[in-house]
Amino acid sequence: MRAVVVDQPGGPEVLTVSEVADPRPGPGEVLLDVAATAVNRADTLQRRGMYPPPPGASEVLGLECSGTVAELGEGVTGWSVGDEVCALLAGGGYAERVAVPAGQLMAVPAGVDLVTAAGLAEVTCTVWSNVVMRAGLQAGETLLVHGGSGGIGSCAIQLAVALGARVATTAGGQESRDFCRELGAGLVVDYREQDFVEEVATFTEGRGVDVVLDNMGASYLPRNVQALATEGRIVVIGMQGGVKGELDLGVLLRKRASVHATSLRSRPVEEKAEICAAVVEHVWPLVADGRVRTFVEDMMPLEEAGRAHARMESGGHRGKIVLTVR
Numbered sequence: 027m028r029a030v031v032v033d034q035p036g037g038p039e040v041l042t043v044s045e046v047a048d049p050r051p052g053p054g055e056v057l058l059d060v061a062a063t064a065v066n067r068a069d070t071l072q073r074r075g076m077y078p079p080p081p082g083a084s085e086v087l088g089l090e091c092s093g094t095v096a097e098l099g100e101g102v103t104g105w106s107v108g109d110e111v112c113a114l115l116a117g118g119g120y121a122e123r124v125a126v127p128a129g130q131l132m133a134v135p136a137g138v139d140l141v142t143a144a145g146l147a148e149v150t151c152t153v154w155s156n157v158v159m160r161a162g163l164q165a166g167e168t169l170l171v172h173g174g175s176g177g178i179g180s181c182a183i184q185l186a187v188a189l190g191a192r193v194a195t196t197a198g199g200q201e202s203r204d205f206c207r208e209l210g211a212g213l214v215v216d217y218r219e220q221d222f223v224e225e226v227a228t229f230t231e232g233r234g235v236d237v238v239l240d241n242m243g244a245s246y247l248p249r250n251v252q253a254l255a256t257e258g259r260i261v262v263i264g265m266q267g268g269v270k271g272e273l274d275l276g277v278l279l280r281k282r283a284s285v286h287a288t289s290l291r292s293r294p295v296e297e298k299a300e301i302c303a304a305v306v307e308h309v310w311p312l313v314a315d316g317r318v319r320t321f322v323e324d325m326m327p328l329e330e331a332g333r334a335h336a337r338m339e340s341g342g343h344r345g346k347i348v349l350t351v352r
């Protein structure tokens with residue numbers, strides 16, 4: 027099959043399409059004919075040699091895809107050849123075929139075409155598992171989402187609004203900020219020009235935010251803690267601003283607040299299956315009625331994976347970048 031491989035870590039130009047052996051579905055796995063995959067920031071790190079696949083995962087890039095079921099591995103029930111699905115992957119999506127644990131398949135939600143569905147799994151599973159399952163965001167609470175115009179951010183804004191929360195977000199250029207407002211964010215802070223701590227304090231009348239979904243890590247840690255309300259929860263999911271930050275435990279303690287950090291990719295298969303089931307139960311109805319939409323900034327063929335990575339790394343995109351496979 028054709029797959030995007032990384033022979034040498036480096037820039038977007040190292041991504042080339044090669045012939046590799048087809049994967050085989052093991053017990054409990056399903057083989058998919060991939061229709062499309064989507065680019066995630068983690069793929070750009072893996073390409074640079076900074077985010078190796080977890081043990082046992084495919085070396086091929088790609089954390090999500092959509093496609094049709096081609097073959098069932100031993101013991102798989104509930105799926106049939108020809109079913110249209112999207113899938114959460116530990117790797118292997120930038121290819122014509124991928125083997126996936128059956129619990130990580132989700133039927134394509136009503137009203138979404140198969141190609142667009144390629145960009146649903148990673149963002150919905152990440153946002154639901156962190157904002158709801160981990161941080162327990164409730165209706166009436168306030169969520170601060172950093173990087174609101176990106177893939178994760180745009181999903182988080184819509185999901186939180188659908189759950190009845192107020193949303194504050196940070197974003198870059200004017201178009202990105204307008205996009206976040208259209209998605210339902212009540213406060214949009216220009217991260218290049220404004221101090222989000224001050225803006226969030228005004229937005230919440232001095233109370234602070236209940237939950238922070240953070241993609242920046244170290245560079246935002248002290249300010250995220252400052253921005254928190256009493257009993258607030260920070261969930262760090264990205265380290266675009268570095269890995270080592272300073273945490274004022276005194277402030278954390280006085281606020282009875284908590285800081286979490288999670289990675290979806292390295293979670294055990296059983297936990298991923300639990301997250302996928304929760305997403306199908308709680309998020310798919312919101313996708314089907316249009317309250318949570320996938321915005322595709324750009325769509326290109328698998329052969330242009332390098333251009334897609336360069337597009338993501340240059341910033342300013344809104345929503346997802348999709349790679350069509352067949």
Ligand SMILES: NC(=O)c1ccc[n+]([C@@H]2O[C@H](COP(=O)([O-])OP(=O)(O)OC[C@H]3O[C@@H](n4cnc5c(N)ncnc54)[C@H](OP(=O)(O)O)[C@@H]3O)[C@@H](O)[C@H]2O)c1
Binds near residue numbers: 202
């Ligand atoms: N832990 C997990 O399980 C997990 C799973 C999925 C994703 N992630 C992480 O989540 C993050 C988002 O992923 P993605 O795929 O959605 O990537 P993405 O689409 O590239 O989004 C990244 C966003 O960060 C914004 N940004 C850049 N500098 C910023 C700053 N100083 N302050 C606030 N925002 C800033 C970008 O805005 P501009 O367009 O203005 O540059 C962009 O909107 C990444 O860090 C990724 O690694 C983690």
